[in-house]
Amino acid sequence: MKSWHEFISMGGYAAFVWPAYGIALVVLAVNALLPGRRQRQLLRELRQRAPRPGQTP
Amino acid sequence: MKLAALVRRDLLLAYRRRGDVATPVIFFVMVTALFPLALSPEPALLRTLAPGVIWVAALLAGLIGQGSLFKSDYEDGTLEQLLLSPVSLELVALLRVLTHWLVTGLPLVILSPLMAMLLFYPASAMGMLIASLLLGTPVLSLLGAVGAALTVGLRRSGLLLPILILPLTVPVLIFGARATALASQGEPVAAPLYLLAAMLVLALTLAPFAIAAGLRVSLES
Amino acid sequence: MFTWFHKLASPPYFYLLAERLVPWFAWASLLIILAGLYGGLWLAPPDYQQGDGFRIIYIHVPSAWMSMFAYAVMAVAAAIGLIWRMKLAHAVSAAAAPLGASFAFLALVTGSLWGKPMWGTYWVWDARLTSELILLFLYVGYIALNQAFEDQRTGDRASAILTLVGSVNLPIIHYSVQWWNTLHQGPTVFVGTGSDIAPGMLVPLLVMIAGFMLYFAAFVMKRIQVEVLRRERNTNWVQELIDKP
Numbered sequence: 001m002k003s004w005h006e007f008i009s010m011g012g013y014a015a016f017v018w019p020a021y022g023i024a025l026v027v028l029a030v031n032a033l034l035p036g037r038r039q040r041q042l043l044r045e046l047r048q049r050a051p052r053p054g055q056t057p
Numbered sequence: 058m059k060l061a062a063l064v065r066r067d068l069l070l071a072y073r074r075r076g077d078v079a080t081p082v083i084f085f086v087m088v089t090a091l092f093p094l095a096l097s098p099e100p101a102l103l104r105t106l107a108p109g110v111i112w113v114a115a116l117l118a119g120l121i122g123q124g125s126l127f128k129s130d131y132e133d134g135t136l137e138q139l140l141l142s143p144v145s146l147e148l149v150a151l152l153r154v155l156t157h158w159l160v161t162g163l164p165l166v167i168l169s170p171l172m173a174m175l176l177f178y179p180a181s182a183m184g185m186l187i188a189s190l191l192l193g194t195p196v197l198s199l200l201g202a203v204g205a206a207l208t209v210g211l212r213r214s215g216l217l218l219p220i221l222i223l224p225l226t227v228p229v230l231i232f233g234a235r236a237t238a239l240a241s242q243g244e245p246v247a248a249p250l251y252l253l254a255a256m257l258v259l260a261l262t263l264a265p266f267a268i269a270a271g272l273r274v275s276l277e278s
Numbered sequence: 279m280f281t282w283f284h285k286l287a288s289p290p291y292f293y294l295l296a297e298r299l300v301p302w303f304a305w306a307s308l309l310i311i312l313a314g315l316y317g318g319l320w321l322a323p324p325d326y327q328q329g330d331g332f333r334i335i336y337i338h339v340p341s342a343w344m345s346m347f348a349y350a351v352m353a354v355a356a357a358i359g360l361i362w363r364m365k366l367a368h369a370v371s372a373a374a375a376p377l378g379a380s381f382a383f384l385a386l387v388t389g390s391l392w393g394k395p396m397w398g399t400y401w402v403w404d405a406r407l408t409s410e411l412i413l414l415f416l417y418v419g420y421i422a423l424n425q426a427f428e429d430q431r432t433g434d435r436a437s438a439i440l441t442l443v444g445s446v447n448l449p450i451i452h453y454s455v456q457w458w459n460t461l462h463q464g465p466t467v468f469v470g471t472g473s474d475i476a477p478g479m480l481v482p483l484l485v486m487i488a489g490f491m492l493y494f495a496a497f498v499m500k501r502i503q504v505e506v507l508r509r510e511r512n513t514n515w516v517q518e519l520i521d522k523p
Contacts, residue, residue, distance in 0.1 A: 007320065011330035011417055013395050021392040022335045028385050032304070035500040039291065041508050047520050203443055207436045211426055220422055221440060224415040225447045226452035235458070236347070267443050272361070274439065278432035 067156040075186040076195045081161045085118035089172040100177040107176035108237035110144040123201030127209045150268040162194035185240030192253040199264035206271030289506045296499040307492030317482030324448045334392040340490040342385035348378030353445035356438035368434035373501035376488040379417035405459035416444045
């Protein structure tokens with residue numbers, strides 16, 4: 001089957017195929033991690049503002 | 058009868074603010090005049106670019122006047138009255154846009170042959186230039202009015218409006234410039250003109266609903 | 279059936295449902311995308327014309343497809359939000375927009391990276407790439423309008439109207455760009471997008487599209503949770519949510 005080296009060189013198009021996949025990985029990763037982080041941030045912010053039960057502000 | 062009174066009022070207001078009429082026209086003239094300076098005075102080049110330049114300049118000139126379309130009525134409460142009045146807001150919006158087009162769009166169309174001459178646009182095709190602009194500029198006004206209605210509640214809506222509306226004007230720009238270019242080469246112009254007319258009919262029928270909906274949303278806030 | 283629709287429309291119900299579903303969708307999409315990549319990058323035979331360069335198709339076509347799918351989701355959500363005045367629907371639109379914009383951006387970047395070896399230039403005014411560019415502008419317009427208002431409710435409703443106006447215009451834009459493109463330049467052949475491509479190439483493509491759909495489902499739900507929290511921060515169900523750790 002294909003050798004590892006052939007796979008990496010992508011038949012000479014490595015300079016276009018791998019950057020394309022790299023950018024895709026970055027875009028997909030950011031869109032996957034960002035919302036989760038913002039959700040935690042928002043919850044933390046709301047917790048700080050809301051007084052603890054039994055604790056008067 | 059009420060509608061006639063509304064139209065008369067709009068025309069009167071526009072007449073009283075004649076200065077506003079001049080801005081899009083001056084903008085149109087200036088932008089068109091910039092291109093030969095930026096590119097080259099060489100007639101052959103300018104002739105090929107003339108359709109695109111005229112249409113982009115007309116598009117931008119049409120848009121800058123739109124920001125204030127409903128602004129004054131929004132601020133002094135007339136818009137609320139119109140909303141409560143038995144007259145359908147869609148019709149009022151359509152009339153407002155058409156009177157606004159008469160005041161800003163039509164002057165551009167009348168002036169376009171003059172600007173086309175500056176760009177060595179063949180005189181034989183002037184008729185087609187005016188025809189395509191007559192069909193295209195109302196669509197630009199209607200689309201601009203949708204943007205104006207959506208952003209009337211914002212303080213500086215002028216900046217946001219072009220960003221919202223320019224992508225929507227692409228088909229008009231494509232077919233308008235195409236019709237003008239075909240005319241300059243003396244080729245049959247029917248196809249793009251029919252498509253422009255179709256877009257005008259579509260905009261005339263659908264845009265008022267979007268404008269009215271936009272105004273209702275802005276008034277609710 | 280209608281009660282299900284109503285239940286789903288209530289923010290707390292959706293928030294908790296999403297909390298459970300997102301991980302499943304996320305991991306499933308990861309597995310399927312990896313399988314698709316293995317099929318597309320390793321197994322699929324090189325194209326007779328473009329050699330291995332065509333393998334960019336496995337992210338270009340799915341992201342172009344997702345950018346349009348996301349806009350369709352936004353248009354439906356906008357209509358529901360305006361007609362039934364359902365706050366959650368506007369949260370769905372606001373959540374789908376950045377994702378759709380990212381997919382449109384990705385489609386443009388991968389399209390131009392694919393264009394360089396094939397046509398020698400990074401940008402070709404090809405009908406599909408041009409429509410994609412205009413779609414990206416529509417996304418930017420939506421996001422700008424949605425965030426321009428202090429009162430989020432007005433922002434939601436105004437941008438919902440813009441989405442509906444945009445969705446009426448999108449087909450017109452697409453065909454006018456197509457018409458304009460074939461006028462000035464023969465239709466550039468984007469190999470492999472038709473169904474005539476070899477099964478070995480097509481199967482990984484379908485797998486990748488399925489993977490992207492699951493990815494979209496997972497992370498639009500996560501974004502909807504954020505948008506719901508932002509809009510419902512003062513409601514008591516959010517207070518309860520905060521109080522229990």
